[in-house]
Amino acid sequence: MDVVVRPARPQEWDRAGELVAAAYLADGALQPGDPYLAHLRDAAGRARDSVVLVAAEADALLGTVTWCPAPSSHREVAAPDEGEFRSLGVDPSAQGRGIGRLLIEACVQRARQERYAAVAISSAQWMEAAHRLYERMGFTRLPERDWAPRPDVPLLAYRLDLCQDPSGEVQIRDAVQDDEPLVTRMLLEAVNWLPERAGLSHAQILDNPGLAHYVSGWKRPSDLGVVAVQDSRPIGAAWLRYFSAGDPGYGFVDEGIPELSIGVVPERRNRGVGQALLRRLLARAGTRGIPAVCLSVERANPAQRLYVAEGFHTVQSFEAADTMLLRLDESPLPT
Structure with a gap:
């Protein structure tokens, strides 16, 4: 609940x-x-x-x-x-x-x-x-x-x-079952984060099992997500999904730790939307008793600075990407 x-x-x-x-x-x-x-x-x-x-x-x-x-x-x-x-x-x-x-x-x-x-x-x-x-x-x-x-x-x-904080003009709502096309589009934005690099098409992402499993079958009972909306138009989304050791995500750490995906439309990047989405999603994850969140990020991606600022740390490094982890079970003290 x-x-x-x-x-x-x-x-x-x-x-x-x-x-x-x-x-x-x-x-x-x-x-x-x-x-x-x-x-x-x-x-x-x-x-x-x-x-x-x-x-x-x-x-x-x-x-x-x-x-x-x-x-x-x-x-x-x-x-x-x-x-x-x-x-x-x-x-x-x-x-x-x-x-x-x-x-x-x-x-x-x-x-x-x-x-x-x-x-x-x-x-x-x-x-x-x-x-x-x-x-x-x-x-x-x-x-x-x-x-x-x-x-x-x-x-x-x-x-x-x-x-x-430009995210003040943006409303954050919980993701729902009908958001499957939206999270798929935001996965496309996340994968194609570098404009200068030839990006994948919508069809190519869905045909790639290593990418499609981030959104296929949305919304599973264990999926958790939030959506950023501006002027009634969705402009970003962030979500958590659990993966198995037999079908891991790129940032897989453990079957009990969900992996983060986050995407923002290009014209709203670097304006606080990703941070607002991440903070709301982490708050929701905490209320569900989720102990930690993992992710994979290319080191050249500016989003890595956001993850570091929010407390993520690198647990494994590859040629061009890092797997990062944030523990959520550190109890905040009262003020």
């Missing part, structure tokens, strides 16, 4: 507050009796002028974050043209599923919809796993806004610039 991020219902405020407090305690960020726990538990108080969001799987709450638009009294570091989120926490039993990333993406989407120029946050100095997650998602340090609510709690400020 998919995880959905939505505003918490009033009857869920107490559960959301207890969840984020439990996350801070389980991680060791706070000790029992710390006065800040009362603030974390008061989700109802935050909901008076902010939006308490929850990541829900059916009736189970897996995580929560508070979105603080102006003029919320809970904003701490955001300028008037910036959004802010606080009190991010994931249930300890759900960590490693990408729930934190999904909650952050929901806040970033709200910031875009509300026309903020950026998202600014602050995070405790010792929350290093959370900092790595923010940096992978494009946040950068903002040391001039570092502060401390008390001497023993130094907070580091981070900012995500939305004005320089």
Whole structure:
């Protein structure tokens, strides 16, 4: 069952507050009796002028974050043209599923919809796993806004610039059964990434078993994908598919690790669309409990820089291409 991020219902405020407090305690960020726990538990108080969001799987709450638009009294570091989120926490039993990333993406989407120029946050100095997650998602340090609510709690400020992210005008949706022609077309774009090189035709790709098995029989129950849409026109797609050792993909690592494919129409490349697709797909993969994602990329392909920036690392090298892997089971810490 998919995880959905939505505003918490009033009857869920107490559960959301207890969840984020439990996350801070389980991680060791706070000790029992710390006065800040009362603030974390008061989700109802935050909901008076902010939006308490929850990541829900059916009736189970897996995580929560508070979105603080102006003029919320809970904003701490955001300028008037910036959004802010606080009190991010994931249930300890759900960590490693990408729930934190999904909650952050929901806040970033709200910031875009509300026309903020950026998202600014602050995070405790010792929350290093959370900092790595923010940096992978494009946040950068903002040391001039570092502060401390008390001497023993130094907070580091981070900012995500939305004005320089052209993917803000692009909508990302889940891929569906009827998207088989689209993912096939995006496989064509991925294979023919270098304009100067004679490309394969649609028919040639489907006649090549080593390429056709990336899309044939779409959408299998285990397939997972997302589509980028601009002005009602699909402009890109990213998807995951499992392969067997007997019929491996080019980036095959293990039968339990799906392989990534991603394609963007030429006129929208190098404008943030691929990054937006990748981040949304990885968030979806985490909610399914997928432990890692693999891929194959030619070393001359500029997309390799994106994969490295998002945390992929090379596990095997060939003459002109690398097999890369990203583990998704590193649990993000609360902020």
